[in-house]
Amino acid sequence: MRRPVFGTQDGAQSLELAVALPLVIVVATLVAAVGQVVLAAAGTHQLAVGAARMAAVAHDSAVTAMFEPGTITDIDISPASGSRAAGDLVTVTLTRTVAVLWVPGPGLQVSAAATFRTEDVP
Amino acid sequence: MTARHDDGTAALLTTMLALAMLILASGLTVHAAHVMRGADAARVAADAAALAVLSGSSLAGGTGQPDLDTGRQVATANGATLVGVDTSGWPLSTAVTVAVKIRGLPPGLRPQLRATAAARLHPLAIDRAGLAGTTIGKD
Numbered sequence: 001m002r003r004p005v006f007g008t009q010d011g012a013q014s015l016e017l018a019v020a021l022p023l024v025i026v027v028a029t030l031v032a033a034v035g036q037v038v039l040a041a042a043g044t045h046q047l048a049v050g051a052a053r054m055a056a057v058a059h060d061s062a063v064t065a066m067f068e069p070g071t072i073t074d075i076d077i078s079p080a081s082g083s084r085a086a087g088d089l090v091t092v093t094l095t096r097t098v099a100v101l102w103v104p105g106p107g108l109q110v111s112a113a114a115t116f117r118t119e120d121v122p
Numbered sequence: 123m124t125a126r127h128d129d130g131t132a133a134l135l136t137t138m139l140a141l142a143m144l145i146l147a148s149g150l151t152v153h154a155a156h157v158m159r160g161a162d163a164a165r166v167a168a169d170a171a172a173l174a175v176l177s178g179s180s181l182a183g184g185t186g187q188p189d190l191d192t193g194r195q196v197a198t199a200n201g202a203t204l205v206g207v208d209t210s211g212w213p214l215s216t217a218v219t220v221a222v223k224i225r226g227l228p229p230g231l232r233p234q235l236r237a238t239a240a241a242r243l244h245p246l247a248i249d250r251a252g253l254a255g256t257t258i259g260k261d
Contacts, residue, residue: 016133020140027144031151038155042162049166087177087192089199114166115199117174117192 033100037108040098045112051075052092052114063092073097073109084118091115156226157235164222164237167202172218172241179213181243186213193218205236215242 047067054063060081067075074095084090093113100108171193176182178189188209197204197220206219217240223232 013133016137019133020137023137023141024144027141027148031148034148034152034155038158042158045159045162045166052170089192089195091199114170115196116170117177117196119173119177 029101036100037098037110040096040108040110041112044094044096044110045114047072047096048092048094048112048114051077051094052090052116055081055090055092056116056118057120071096084121086118086121088118089115090118153224153226156224157233160222160224160235161237163201164220164235165239167197167200167222168218168220168237168239170200171197171202171204171220172216172239175207175218176216176241176243179216179243181213181245188212188216202237206238211242213243214245215240217241 051063051066054066055077058081060077063077064075072094074093076093078091078093079088091113092115093111095109095111097107098110099105174196175188175190175193177192178184178187180186188207190204190207193207194204197218202220202222204218205221208217208219211217217238219236219238222235222237224235225232227233
């Protein structure tokens with residue numbers, strides 16, 4: 001006698017699992033990816049804050065020297081040392097490339113900026 | 123209605139319920155991320171604004187008045203709004219409160235985060251040459 005494929009509870013549960021599992025995996029993967037990007041953004045912001053603090057009291061070369069080569073994709077300090085004076089606002093914008101979910105490739109660019117008042121004339 | 127139909131409906135309902143919970147959890151995760159980011163921005167903005175306001179102190183070489191304009195500009199540049207300045211410790215200290223609106227929700231539903239930071243000057247003792255100095259720092 002031929003057994004019906006979906007005629008039993010086991011069959012219904014298998015179907016349910018087959019439908020739900022890929023969705024669960026996709027959503028969990030997306031949540032992990034979002035978490036990774038958020039952590040990278042928070043880390044980049046902290047680095048930008050530290051760099052802006054440094055830029056408020058030091059020359060641009062001291063700011064760029066804070067970072068190991070290759071850790072930062074781009075750093076923009078505005079206004080640059082030499083043209084900023086005490087009292088000016090200095091903004092440091094950092095850009096980093098983050099590999100999302102450890103997928104090889106160009107990755108995702110994350111930027112963050114922080115602004116401080118220049119305390120000293122570098 | 124047959125037993126097979128009941129099983130199928132139950133499976134569909136369970137799947138839809140699980141999916142709805144996952145989507146809700148994802149939404150809450152994204153919202154939590156926005157709140158974390160807003161809190162971080164508020165902390166940094168308050169910190170920078172407090173230092174900027176205190177730079178107006180005569181002990182720091184300023185005009186003698188709290189530099190509210192610069193404090194406001196610094197807070198705005200860091201994504202916050204200056205909402206309060208406590209100058210009861212002036213000219214040695216100040217406390218600044220800023221507010222940041224959390225993004226990721228419709229404009230009318232955006233909660234506001236507030237952060238307060240204090241900055242304090244620590245005058246140094248007059249040295250033998252008779253020169254006084256101050257250091258500026260944050261609390």
